[in-house]
Amino acid sequence: MALSHEHHQLDLSGVTFSYGNKMVLDGITFSTHCGERLALLGPNGAGKSTLIRILAGLLTHQGGEVSWRERGISEARREIAYLPQVDNHQRHFPIRVRDVVAMGRFPHLGHFKIFRKADREQVERAIATMHLEEIADRQIDQLSGGQQQRTYIARALAQEAHVILLDEPFNGLDIESRCHLSESLHDLSKTGHLIIASHHQLESVTEIFTHALILERKQIAYGEAAEVMNSQAVKHTLHSCHPENHDRAF
Amino acid sequence: MIEPFDLHIYQRALVASLIIGFVNGYTSGFVLLHRSPLKLTALSHSLLPGVAIATLLVGLGVLSAFFGAVTAAVSIGVLTVLLARTTKIGDETILAVLYTGAFAVGIMVLSRIGSNQDLDDWLLGNILGLSDLDLSMSFFVGIIAVTMLSLFRRSLILNLFDSEVAASLGIRTRLLDYCSFAILILVLVTTLQAVGCILAIGLIVTPAAIVRPHITSPNLLFPLSGIVGAAGSAVGLFLSYRYDQPAGASIAATLAGIFLISVAIRALFSRA
Numbered sequence: 001m002a003l004s005h006e007h008h009q010l011d012l013s014g015v016t017f018s019y020g021n022k023m024v025l026d027g028i029t030f031s032t033h034c035g036e037r038l039a040l041l042g043p044n045g046a047g048k049s050t051l052i053r054i055l056a057g058l059l060t061h062q063g064g065e066v067s068w069r070e071r072g073i074s075e076a077r078r079e080i081a082y083l084p085q086v087d088n089h090q091r092h093f094p095i096r097v098r099d100v101v102a103m104g105r106f107p108h109l110g111h112f113k114i115f116r117k118a119d120r121e122q123v124e125r126a127i128a129t130m131h132l133e134e135i136a137d138r139q140i141d142q143l144s145g146g147q148q149q150r151t152y153i154a155r156a157l158a159q160e161a162h163v164i165l166l167d168e169p170f171n172g173l174d175i176e177s178r179c180h181l182s183e184s185l186h187d188l189s190k191t192g193h194l195i196i197a198s199h200h201q202l203e204s205v206t207e208i209f210t211h212a213l214i215l216e217r218k219q220i221a222y223g224e225a226a227e228v229m230n231s232q233a234v235k236h237t238l239h240s241c242h243p244e245n246h247d248r249a250f
Numbered sequence: 251m252i253e254p255f256d257l258h259i260y261q262r263a264l265v266a267s268l269i270i271g272f273v274n275g276y277t278s279g280f281v282l283l284h285r286s287p288l289k290l291t292a293l294s295h296s297l298l299p300g301v302a303i304a305t306l307l308v309g310l311g312v313l314s315a316f317f318g319a320v321t322a323a324v325s326i327g328v329l330t331v332l333l334a335r336t337t338k339i340g341d342e343t344i345l346a347v348l349y350t351g352a353f354a355v356g357i358m359v360l361s362r363i364g365s366n367q368d369l370d371d372w373l374l375g376n377i378l379g380l381s382d383l384d385l386s387m388s389f390f391v392g393i394i395a396v397t398m399l400s401l402f403r404r405s406l407i408l409n410l411f412d413s414e415v416a417a418s419l420g421i422r423t424r425l426l427d428y429c430s431f432a433i434l435i436l437v438l439v440t441t442l443q444a445v446g447c448i449l450a451i452g453l454i455v456t457p458a459a460i461v462r463p464h465i466t467s468p469n470l471l472f473p474l475s476g477i478v479g480a481a482g483s484a485v486g487l488f489l490s491y492r493y494d495q496p497a498g499a500s501i502a503a504t505l506a507g508i509f510l511i512s513v514a515i516r517a518l519f520s521r522a
Contacts, residue, residue, distance in 0.1 A: 057417070058417055077420045081418075082418035088412055089415075093410070094468055095407075095466075099468070103407075103411070103415070103419075106420075106421070109404070111402055111404060159419075
């Protein structure tokens with residue numbers, strides 16, 4: 001499929017964020033665009049989730065600028081989908097996969113607009129794209145972690161989002177589900193989506209992502225995934241942070 | 251079978267039980283999805299001193315009762331948060347201490363301003379003694395509650411399912427929470443007079459619990475719970491006449507009985 005919005009760009013310039021007196025992000029600066037898959041890497045507390053939450057509009061950065069398509073990020077809520085960790089939702093909630101996917105239509109419908117045929121078709125397309133047809137009427141809590149992750153990606157597709165933010169999407173998935181999710185992320189970037197995910201499994205970064213951003217409060221490195229992961233400076237940083245986990249995971 | 255409803259007093263009580271049962275049932279959908287029945291128990295008990303003090307100061311009326319109830323609920327809520335932050339005692343323990351304390355103050359204030367019968371009415375309700383004004387207020391509060399919960403159902407469900415995703419999609423989640431709880435307080439205040447503050451919690455929790463085992467989607471939960479609430483309340487009222495029992499207690503017990511039957515039916519069908 002053609003990359004209809006490949007030129008859509010996300011720019012961060014000198015972004016800072018602190019919780020009280022504790023600086024969590026300091027001077028984060030990079031640009032990325034649709035079609036790329038960006039991994040956010042760093043040890044626990046490095047600011048990965050905070051950066052994702054800023055991009056999702058859940059936190060407001062205190063310094064620097066974040067712009068999407070040369071506009072403030074708050075004006076682009078419809079185009080940015082946020083997928084928290086799969087166990088973030090309330091357990092035992094009586095809801096089917098189809099209903100969860102339909103939630104993606106909220107930015108288009110708001111509180112009051114009627115859910116029309118076009119919305120239903122968009123939801124069914126998203127379900128088909130993520131191969132969820134057979135489980136569309138199942139309760140969300142009956143699904144495996146991988147199936148839940150696919151459901152949430154389908155919700156992002158129903159939202160017609162250009163940017164998909166994922167918080168530790170590979171956490172708790174078995175090998176098969178990891179492979180399926182990795183394939184899905186590749187497919188999404190091929191269809192023009194920008195994927196940004198926090199990640200902690202170093203050995204799979206270059207297979208899954210095109211770019212990598214190494215954080216440890218400050219920005220340690222940013223660039224193409226292979227280049228960043230092979231850089232001596234980054235290896236040194238990763239090694240000094242977690243020598244026993246080097247080349248495995250943060 | 252319809253003999254009791256030939257009596258004017260029971261006809262009025264039937265209308266009240268249908269209205270209050272439906273409104274509480276509809277609202278119980280929210281309570282179930284919010285998973286907050288214990289907090290709601292605390293809330294319903296902490297309303298009593300607010301209502302009592304407002305009655306003492308400006309006389310009994312739905313508006314004075316509402317503002318008294320809101321003041322009491324907010325005070326207890328804020329005090330719970332403050333004490334939980336400044337002490338090492340868990341917030342549920344603090345809430346339990348504060349709401350029983352507030353409830354006790356409410357009982358003392360009501361004892362001072364009224365007779366024991368009035369106190370019983372506040373604690374256990376008196377659906378047979380509702381005035382035309384009480385019925386009208388229940389009706390209008392019901393219209394407001396059901397309309398608001400229906401209009402905002404899409405965002406409410408999203409917020410209850412995953413509030414972070416809801417916020418990322420542009421929903422003002424905190425405002426939605428405040429408005430939802432204002433509606434809950436409003437419904438509770440109008441329910442107090444019918445079934446009392448102890449039994450009110452059964453009416454605003456049980457109908458959705460009856461419906462929950464049989465549904466897979468939240469969209470049906472609200473209207474079905476409303477219907478179950480209304481039907482259960484009417485049956486409870488009829489049984490109270492038939493067996494000469496207090497109406498509020500009969501309604502709460504009937505709903506609890508239907509809940510057990512509902513769970514048993516679900517278990518039987520699951521095995522089949």
